[in-house]
Amino acid sequence: MSCSVLHHVEVCVKDEAILELLTHGFGFIHCARRVTHRASQWVLKSGGCVFVVTKRLDEEVVNGNGNGKEMNDGSRDGKKWNMDEERSHMNGFTREDEHWTVFCCQNSDSHAVDSVFNIALVVRNVDSVTERVRAMGGRILREPCDLANPQGKVRYAIVTSCCGNIVHTLIDKSHYNGDFLPGFEPVEHTRGNSDGNTTDTPNGYLEHTLENGHSKHSSNSEELARQHKEENEVDASQNLKLQLKGSPASPPLCTHIDHVTYVCRAGESRQLLDWYEQCFGMKRFFANGVETEADGFVLGGNIGLRLKAMEYWRCAETGLLSAPGASMQDSSLKLVIAEPLPDVSTSHVETFLRAHGGPGVQHIGLHTPTMANTVAFMAGRGVVFRKPPPVYYEEGVKLNEIEEAGHGSELSMFRDLGILLDTEADIFSEMEEQEGKKKYLMQVFTGPIFKQDTFFLEVIQRCGARGFGAGNITALAKSIILYNEQQQKLKT
Incomplete structure (x- = not known):
């Protein structure tokens, strides 16, 4: 996955509704995911547009007080992650699997309002930019550190902006050849319709939806929505293992x-x-x-x-x-x-x-x-x-x-x-x-x-x-x- 000055933007949400909107409506492709003790994350891409959707787990699930099923991952079922540890995490302590985890509500114990809050940036020198942010009064949510896997090494930090709940993940990927970031697992996807129908591709869509300048999509939008819902319906207990299908948009709708x-x-x-x-x-x-x-x-x-x-x-x-x-x-x-x-x-x-x-x-x-x-x-x-x-x-x-x-x-x-x-x-x-x-x-x-x-x-x-x-x-x-x-x- 290529990057530019803007590596990705992160959305913090209470539920997964935005996944359907971005993949089905905007033609984004689900290309990577990550599940931890505290959150589930999806990486969605359209051309150079990259969104990370982060869903925070409920407090009772994080603390291990739920019935366990809400975790949707047997390897973590029943394990505790209490709020004292979470506050320590926000002050610099990081579990091995929580390096990239940060929320729009920051130090709050629960999700407050859905928000686009993290503008992740590619920088030349993570340490020097972090120090400039510190000197300008920004908080350092994650001190600079290295993460490595077989594809190489990434140096990163997470800092607060001076504007509301906005944070910036600062990333140096000059020594990394992986698709996204260490800790995120790639998701296989296919492009195009299984039936080869070209009316759902953006390049051939206009002549099928507009006649004499007037839209005809209203007659089939409900059917499209019904079909897509059936394709992506999963048991509620498995919703964190959701495998999103990519839109058939090729080339990408948005560059x-x-x-x-x-x-x-x-x-x-x-x-x-x-x-x-x-x-x-x-x-x-x-x-x-x-x-x-x-x-x-x-x-x-x-x-x-x-x-x-x-x-x-x-x-x-x-x-x-x-x-x-x-x-x-x-x-x-x-x-x-x-x-x-x-x-x-x-x-x-x-x-x-x-x-x-x-x-x-x-x-x-x-x-x-x-x-x-x-x-x-x-x-x-x-x-x-x-x-x-x-x-x-x-x-x-x-x-x-x-x-x-x-x-x-x-x-x-x-x-x-x-x-x-x-x-x-x-x-x-x-x-x-x-x-x-x-x-x-x-x-x-x-x-x-x-x-x-x-x-x-x-x-x-x-x-x-x-x-x-x-x-x-x-x-x-x-x-x-x-x-x-x-x-x-x-x-x-």
């Missing part, structure tokens, strides 16, 4: 993680930017022509949002490290900081802070080279995407940009799938004039991934644009507000 977006509290973005510059050598990235160094890109009114971004390129000499051969796209790490404006309680970032219980990762952008096919495929597999108000696609809003980008004939399809388009002419106009090409991006956003209204995913295709869709940020915020209003009406 790499484009960006990770944090939400912080009002007034904290400056400190956060400074912390990442000092610890990892990241630099400010201006995504909009009207933003300033101090204020960032501000969206007022009931949107109440301030955005700032930072980036790390593979050519930097300190801090993070990209693997040899990694492309320029997937070897740069972009972090976006979303900060609520003071006295705006209705913003979607304030909603995140309340539901999540504090700052953290709000969304992750997955890059695809085939936007329409990818979104149609995912929607046909039950992925729910937010859609902007219909006026978004009309004259005076985005119609002209969509037509100028060469997608005017696909307008009804864009509307049907909820695809947003932004030319970013304000910041990249000089580049456009020099190269004679229109630079734009397309993007679409899911609804909340977890039960709480916190984390969501973005699918993005870049066609020369390097920003984050400045003209679409307002549309995104409005769509989230609209979604929340609709949900509230359903409740009442």
